[in-house]
Amino acid sequence: MNRQLRIFGFVLMAGCLAAQQVPEPPVPIWPQDGKIPPELQDRYVFITSGRDALMILLPETPGGDIKGPKKVVRYPLYNQLDPGVAFAIRELQPSERSLTYSSMSGPSYGVPPLRFPSMVQLEAEGDYLYQYTISNGRAAKDAIGNWSLVVAADTVAVPTHHTGEDVHASWLSGWIATPGRAGGPWQQAEVPGAPNGELVSWFLSAASTTGVRVAPGESLGGFQIKSDRKPGFTTAYFKVAPADDRSPLDPEEIPREVAAQARFLTNIRLDRKTGLTLGPMFTLDAPRAEIVANFRAGIGRWIEKHQLDPQSSFVKEVQQALQTEPATGQDGVIQSQPTNQRETEIMQALRISLGFQFASAETP
């Protein structure tokens, strides 16, 4: 009976989790024949069954009455992305650590609780260098030109990007930060239970003519963060470049009734895809149990997304070690070898964040 209850609980939790990952937009599906049934006559915003576009009803004449004759406009969401992200981390040498970062809003570290922040001079002691390569699967139809990582609201981190001759010199980096807004507004969509945070973001400048998007089947490296935070699982958001997010609508011609029905887009962000990776998450004094919970959730999610093999001896051993935490602490040594990129990422992160010991070499 208990076992049945546990299974039921697991199924229920998985269902809730699935619902959290892919929230249902509160708009009806656009009918295939384009004929709107009478009970939906007061609905002006629909979504395609493939969730790649909104179908918007607007007055036939700009500025006209929404109750009168209407036209249909397809509003693409530019979300046909198949993103992936590879992570690596190394501890910086003392000479590499100190840096000064000037930011308008910056990390909210040290910013007074004003909603109108002023200049922040951040002396970041970057203990770790986080390095990322992003990719876009062949199944994608749109190109990635903008990606972000969720970080805790008070994270000290400095995102950078390549400059100079590199092809992606025109990728800009910065914070999508809201100082004073507790916790930040960005959901940890991929890490159940983790608190919302702010974003560090990279995007392709629309002003650039040389910038390279990450087209289907391609990848791009060179994205870095220096931070004193230890690694943990976090959510990455991917979308098209700002210049590629073209709307067929004149924003000033959209009646308020129509805009109101599309308001859900600010919470259910259909214009981007999420990914799971590791990033700067934990202060040096973060509770060990909190870190363990994060790794348990992240590894579970990677297994659920078929990015980790639950039968792998490395994964089994790591999961076993995390289950016995904090009782066993860092006494044990993981004997299994990591056999792929994901397992190597887990090994690197666990060494730093929880002091796990591994018998293997650094790379598989």
Next chain:
Amino acid sequence: MQKKLSTYLHSAIGVVVLFLFVLSSSAYCQEPKTGRATIVNYAQPLPTNSPHSLNVWCEYVFSGQPISCTVEIGSFPNWNSGGHLHNTGRLGSTISPAIGPAPGTFTLTTTAVAQEECLLVCPQPTAENTCDGPSFWVGDGWPDVNLLWTGEHTDVMYYNGAPPTPGAPNNNHGTIDHNHYMQSGPALDLLDAVNTYRNTHGYPPPPQPPLVCVNDQSLPWGGLFDVNQNWMGPHDSHRVGTSADVNKASGQCPYDLVLSEMESACEQNNANPLSTGIHNPGPHVHCEW
């Protein structure tokens, strides 16, 4: 005897007639009437483009005694109110019926213009009586923050008119003193969006340039911007203090801007993606929350 009695009777009748004459002339002829009105369920501001009931009655000016009468009633906009500093053709609320019996109920229908108005309630014939009526505000939303007055953020340039200074000449958008009102939530999101944009472009700390030029959030009580001096809009979406225009370099703005990136910055900071975008002519970014 009969003659004496008749004399007394005539005298008494004369006194009564005189008394009644005096009474009637003082009460019904000499004391003027005034018209009064209250707006039912009165709450300021009255929403634009919407009907509201008026309770209308007449009373004597001095005694305050209510009486029945016929009134003519109208609504008149106060000049220059609501941030509109031009008045030709300015629209006021309409009232139906324009003339009718009081006590009675009339219907006041506001226009899209947010402004102060005054009711004029006049018992007929007007020449013999006085008119009265309350002032009221017409408006949309609660654009309770004038961004021009929040001095902490020097990273934004608010402009309208040339030079872009308080008291600059009116060009139908209202003056710079009047067209930067917003509801507080969207105002904070707008400033966050400006921060996001400046941050990702590595701008120097404010007030060092380049700044970001924003304009036409809302007039003090919302309502339409009479951009074309015809009291018909456009700028419909700027009527409630939840929108702002962010501009690239122009005659009024010396600082350039990558429009698509500013659009993205607004959307990152809770703007509605559907109604946020690049608007032509201009072009400029219309950010709407």
